[in-house]
Amino acid sequence: MNATQTPAPVLPPGPKKNLLFDKDVDLRHDTIGLLVRGSREYNGISRSRLGPRYFVHITNPEFIEHVFTHGDIYVKSNENKELKFLLGNGLLTSGGSFWLKQRRLIQPLFHKQRLTGFVQKISETCDSLIAEWKASGSETKDIHEEMTRLTLGIVSKTLLSTDASADFKQVSHALEILMKGLGKRSVRLVKFPYWVPLPSHFEMRRERKILDDTVQQIIAARRADKSQYHDLLTMLMEVEDADTSERMTNEQLRDEVITIFLAGHETTANGMAFALYHIAKHPEVREKIAAEVMRVFKGGPVTFEGLMQLDYTTRVIKESMRLYPPPWIMARLVTQDDVMGEYLIKKGDEIVMSPYCVHRLESLWPEPEKFDPDRFLPENMKNMHRYAYFPFGGGARQCIGNNFAMMEMQIMLACLASQFQFSLVPGFKLEIEPLVTLRPKGGLKLAVEV
Numbered sequence: 001m002n003a004t005q006t007p008a009p010v011l012p013p014g015p016k017k018n019l020l021f022d023k024d025v026d027l028r029h030d031t032i033g034l035l036v037r038g039s040r041e042y043n044g045i046s047r048s049r050l051g052p053r054y055f056v057h058i059t060n061p062e063f064i065e066h067v068f069t070h071g072d073i074y075v076k077s078n079e080n081k082e083l084k085f086l087l088g089n090g091l092l093t094s095g096g097s098f099w100l101k102q103r104r105l106i107q108p109l110f111h112k113q114r115l116t117g118f119v120q121k122i123s124e125t126c127d128s129l130i131a132e133w134k135a136s137g138s139e140t141k142d143i144h145e146e147m148t149r150l151t152l153g154i155v156s157k158t159l160l161s162t163d164a165s166a167d168f169k170q171v172s173h174a175l176e177i178l179m180k181g182l183g184k185r186s187v188r189l190v191k192f193p194y195w196v197p198l199p200s201h202f203e204m205r206r207e208r209k210i211l212d213d214t215v216q217q218i219i220a221a222r223r224a225d226k227s228q229y230h231d232l233l234t235m236l237m238e239v240e241d242a243d244t245s246e247r248m249t250n251e252q253l254r255d256e257v258i259t260i261f262l263a264g265h266e267t268t269a270n271g272m273a274f275a276l277y278h279i280a281k282h283p284e285v286r287e288k289i290a291a292e293v294m295r296v297f298k299g300g301p302v303t304f305e306g307l308m309q310l311d312y313t314t315r316v317i318k319e320s321m322r323l324y325p326p327p328w329i330m331a332r333l334v335t336q337d338d339v340m341g342e343y344l345i346k347k348g349d350e351i352v353m354s355p356y357c358v359h360r361l362e363s364l365w366p367e368p369e370k371f372d373p374d375r376f377l378p379e380n381m382k383n384m385h386r387y388a389y390f391p392f393g394g395g396a397r398q399c400i401g402n403n404f405a406m407m408e409m410q411i412m413l414a415c416l417a418s419q420f421q422f423s424l425v426p427g428f429k430l431e432i433e434p435l436v437t438l439r440p441k442g443g444l445k446l447a448v449e450v
């Protein structure tokens with residue numbers, strides 16, 4: 001090799017043993033611990049073997065950017081196929097030209113300006129919860145359950161103009177069972193097809209039918225109803241392909257509605273539950289939020305313009321999602337050999353990127369376990385890599401609902417933190433459960449004082 005030649009790329013470093021046969025590795029119960037330890041042991045990238053498959057775990061923000069911005073090489077992976085059972089060919093689970101067409105159609109619906117119309121619906125839903133909480137007086141509540149109920153109410157109103165009424169209780173129950181089932185399946189090494197007669201398969205197919213039927217009925221009723229609705233379903237029904245003027249079929253609408261319903265409520269509920277946990281641990285944070293809300297809205301209604309000024313409240317949300325990012329892991333399949341830095345990335349390998357791990361790297365985030373919203377002051381973020389923080393993913397497949405989610409969480413946090421005090425219940429210890437999204441295991445009990 002002469003002096004100007006660059007060395008040939010090498011495979012990333014990693015454990016020698018096949019993890020499947022390593023008795024010190026508890027894949028079923030400690031995936032997140034395994035990833036965190038790996039992120040500390042290896043410098044930005046590692047490659048491990050699990051049975052016949054190879055996983056490349058990336059924590060270097062440069063490499064994460066490379067993966068997100070090379071969507072032609074790194075495609076949504078096998079776990080995504082699992083979600084298809086529930087979400088069909090919706091935005092989250094589809095790929096290729098079909099996904100691109102749908103994304104172009106739907107993207108404009110989520111532009112900031114289109115979202116202003118939802119501020120009122122979201123704050124009205126929060127107001128109903130506040131009234132309920134005030135009526136029940138100071139008590140201990142399962143905040144995760146309450147936030148799930150709240151975000152379910154919000155997505156029902158903004159997407160479908162329905163209340164989270166009887167039908168939707170059934171839908172949320174079905175989603176809960178399906179998400180748990182899919183979460184369990186995701187850590188199973190052998191996945192039997194759904195036609196194999198297992199009780200769990202029977203249950204999942206039954207719940208999926210309930211979901212399908214309910215959503216199809218709502219779409220059919222809306223098609224027959226000529227009234228004006230201001231919601232995402234109407235917008236989805238009205239968007240037209242620029243080239244063909246075609247609108248979405250009932251099947252496509254069903255897939256997108258369930259996708260938005262799911263992507264839009266479970267993530268924000270978990271994000272909010274963790275945010276309230278932090279303000280319970282740090283009462284001074286709640287006071288600062290309440291003071292900011294009073295300064296901006298002066299006791300009047302929440303407005304879109306006002307939300308833009310909630311700098312501190314927004315930093316609290318960002319810091320909370322740094323420590324507990326709802327989608328805690330993202331995966332991509334490598335479709336052709338590639339080179340990242342000095343490393344060879346092999347076709348067929350699976351890329352794993354975990355915001356949970358990256359957001360806790362000491363090299364990027366000093367004192368990573370400390371809750372400090374001021375990390376997100378513009379002057380402190382100046383030199384931060386764009387992909388040191390990625391709760392909403394990145395590149396072309398970045399969360400389409402990120403502006404919606406931030407707006408929703410700003411409203412929820414502003415309303416709740418200015419009306420109630422939150423504190424930890426003695427003896428409560430937060431444990432996390434990394435399913436499809438990261439959630440507090442066994443609920444999150446907080447004392448809520450009116």
Ligand code: HEM
Pocket residue numbers: 091092093103259260263264265267268271325326327330331390391392393394396397398399400401402404405
């Ligand atoms: C705290 C709240 C939320 C977080 C942290 C979040 C996070 C994410 C992430 C990380 C992805 C990309 C996954 C990947 O690359 O594999 C994603 C995709 C997506 N999210 Fe969100 N999300 C949130 C709320 C929402 C909301 C409110 C909606 C809709 C109303 C939504 C709709 C979607 C959709 C449709 C996709 C798929 C986009 C595509 O592949 O084209 N999300 N989300």
